[in-house]
Amino acid sequence: MKRITYTAESVCEGHPDKLCDLIADAILDECLMEDESARVACEVMATAGKIIVAGEITTAELPDIERIVLQTLEAVGYDPEDYDVEILVHSQSEDIADGVDAPAEADPDEQGAGDQGVMYGYATDETPEMLPLPCVLAHNIARLLNIARIEGLIKGLGPDGKAQVSVVYEDGAPKEVSTVVVSVQHDQDKDLTELENEVKFVVVFAALKDMPLSEDFTLLVNPSGRFVLGGPKADTGVTGRKVMVDSYGGFIPHGGGAFSGKDASKVDRSGAYMARYIAKNIVAAKLAKRCLVSLSYAIGVAEPVEISIDTYGTGSVPDDALLEAVWSVFDCRPAVISEDLGLYQPIFTDSTNYGHFGKPYLPWEETDRVSELLDAVGR
Numbered sequence: 001m002k003r004i005t006y007t008a009e010s011v012c013e014g015h016p017d018k019l020c021d022l023i024a025d026a027i028l029d030e031c032l033m034e035d036e037s038a039r040v041a042c043e044v045m046a047t048a049g050k051i052i053v054a055g056e057i058t059t060a061e062l063p064d065i066e067r068i069v070l071q072t073l074e075a076v077g078y079d080p081e082d083y084d085v086e087i088l089v090h091s092q093s094e095d096i097a098d099g100v101d102a103p104a105e106a107d108p109d110e111q112g113a114g115d116q117g118v119m120y121g122y123a124t125d126e127t128p129e130m131l132p133l134p135c136v137l138a139h140n141i142a143r144l145l146n147i148a149r150i151e152g153l154i155k156g157l158g159p160d161g162k163a164q165v166s167v168v169y170e171d172g173a174p175k176e177v178s179t180v181v182v183s184v185q186h187d188q189d190k191d192l193t194e195l196e197n198e199v200k201f202v203v204v205f206a207a208l209k210d211m212p213l214s215e216d217f218t219l220l221v222n223p224s225g226r227f228v229l230g231g232p233k234a235d236t237g238v239t240g241r242k243v244m245v246d247s248y249g250g251f252i253p254h255g256g257g258a259f260s261g262k263d264a265s266k267v268d269r270s271g272a273y274m275a276r277y278i279a280k281n282i283v284a285a286k287l288a289k290r291c292l293v294s295l296s297y298a299i300g301v302a303e304p305v306e307i308s309i310d311t312y313g314t315g316s317v318p319d320d321a322l323l324e325a326v327w328s329v330f331d332c333r334p335a336v337i338s339e340d341l342g343l344y345q346p347i348f349t350d351s352t353n354y355g356h357f358g359k360p361y362l363p364w365e366e367t368d369r370v371s372e373l374l375d376a377v378g379r
Contacts (some may be wrong), residue, residue, distance in 0.1 A: 005088060005178060008134035008249030010142035013231070013353050014076050014159020014185070016237025020044035021246075023051065023072045024239045024261025024351045027065055029346035032263070035060035036344040039092045039114075042261035044239045046083075046232035054088040055261065066088065077159030078231055079147070100265055111335040112300035114265040118255040121275025121293040122248050123283040126174055129358035130280050133174040135249040137165040139354040140207035145184055145199075154198045158185030160230030168214060178214040180204055182221050185230030196221040201269040233242045234279055246273070246356045252292050259356055264343035267334055271304075273364040274337045276357050278330055284309075284367035285374055287322060289314035295332055302333040317377050325376035 011018050024042040031038035038059035045052045051069050063168060065087050070080035081175070102113045123130040141163035149157035161184035167174050182199050199221045231237075240258025244250050257268030264270040275293040282291045288311035296306040309323045338344055341363045351362055 001170055002172075003168060003170050003175075004059050005166050006132065006134050006140045006249075006251065007164060007179075007242075008132065008251075008295060009164045009220070010138035010164060010354060011147050011242060011246055012142050012161035012184070014146075015079065015162060015242075016046050016160070016232045016235050018237070018245075018265060018344050019072070019076055019078075019232065020046050020237045020239040021242065021258075021260035022076065022349065023053070023069055025348040025352045026068050026072050027053070027057075028261055028263060028348050029065065030063035031059045032344065032346040033115060033346075034063070038263060039265060040261065040263040041266065042089075042239070043260070045236065046234045046238075047236040049082065050084050050086060051232075052088065056092040057089050058092040058364075062089070062218060066150070082233075096299070109331075109333055109335050110302045111265065111333070113267045113297035114299065115257075116297055116299045117257050117268055117271070118296045119257065119267060119271035119275050120247075120252055120255060121277070121279040121295075122252045122273060122291065123276070123279040126281055130283055131355070131358045132249055132251045134165045134167045134227040135166070135251075135355060136358065137177070137207060137211070137356070137368060138163045139247070141165065141180070141182060141203055143354050144203045144207050145182070146265055148198075148202055153202050154195070156187035156190040156195075158227075158230050159233070160185040160227075172288075175211040175216045176219065177208060179218045180208075180326060181223065181347070182219075183224070183227060184222065184374070185227050186222075188228050192222065192226070201301055229348050248357070252310045253294075260348070260352055264338040264341075265334055265361045266293070268339070270334055270337045270343055271295045271297060271332070273343070273356070274332055275332070277324055277341065277364040277366070277369075281321065281366065281373055282326075283311075283371040283372040285313075285379075287316050287373060287377065291315075293326070297334075298364075302335070304332045307332065321377055325373055328376050329372045342351075 023044045027137045028040045042055040066085045069085045073080045145161050148154040166179040168176050202263040259269045262269045279291040279293045290312045292310040294308045311321050
């Protein structure tokens with residue numbers, strides 16, 4: 001019997017890095033509301049007293065970025081009066097724009113990829129979300145922390161926080177939870193023993209539900225002690241620093257490209273969503289119990305330069321036959337991805353928090369290609 005422990009992390013909406021992601025996606029969504037062809041590569045930095053928005057945005061009409069920043073701060077739970085906003089935005093490079101748009105002049109579907117890179121998607125049948133169990137549990141805890149703050153289920157919580165869950169696997173299957181770590185911002189006068197008990201029963205045990213716990217199960221709540229000063233006042237945040245939280249928690253490789261603040265011409269985002277869409281449909285079709293899909297692109301070229309499939313020996317058909325089926329069923333050109341998955345629509349703030357995958361209302365979580373895949377492999 002092979003035992004191994006896997007760990008995944010999630011963060012609350014007030015975590016400074018995730019705050020930056022949300023601001024960037026809110027700006028992107030407002031651009032798309034007015035101009036579905038907007039090109040956005042938006043980066044945000046949040047620090048004590050200041051939010052800086054930078055990047056390249058080409059759109060019919062630039063939205064009121066300062067308003068978006070201040071509204072997002074307030075929605076997350078921070079006082080917008082505590083922050084100045086600096087905006088350093090310019091248009092997309094003409095060289096990049098020409099490289100992406102020129103191939104589309106004859107055929108819109110031939111729009112080139114907005115950058116080079118390798119994107120990965122993954123699915124597993126170990127949870128209903130088709131995500132690794134530690135990811136699901138960590139997101140559940142972080143989400144419940146936020147609900148407990150907003151609804152007053154735990155008094156005196158702040159917006160900043162994070163969760164980490166370790167799960168023991170036996171022969172590749174999750175068996176028990178061994179460790180949970182929770183760090184959450186709180187008021188100055190909050191009793192730490194009371195906080196630990198409230199987090200334990202209101203949040204952690206509610207999130208774990210009926211999951212078995214190991215004999216030496218460990219729960220650590222604010223293991224460093226007091227956590228009064230949080231958010232950007234305590235820790236500078238930047239977009240794109242929570243890529244493992246956003247994806248699969250370190251279970252698979254990561255190409256390094258972040259998602260938030262980027263329109264769908266950037267394959268860092270659209271390619272990763274497509275890879276997940278492919279992997280999830282393969283697992284939903286019961287053609288594999290686990291599936292890793294990678295897509296590689298060259299800037300200015302529509303077709304991916306490479307697609308690869310790895311089912312870790314769990315496939316019901318050979319991986320090379322599955323790869324052939326994927327090429328025939330899925331069109332992975334960026335413009336077609338955007339059409340098929342609705343990525344011209346202002347839907348991206350719905351994806352920002354608690355992982356970009358596993359939410360049934362997001363279009364790349366659909367399993368509507370199962371029949372086509374089965375036909376393609378002769379099932």
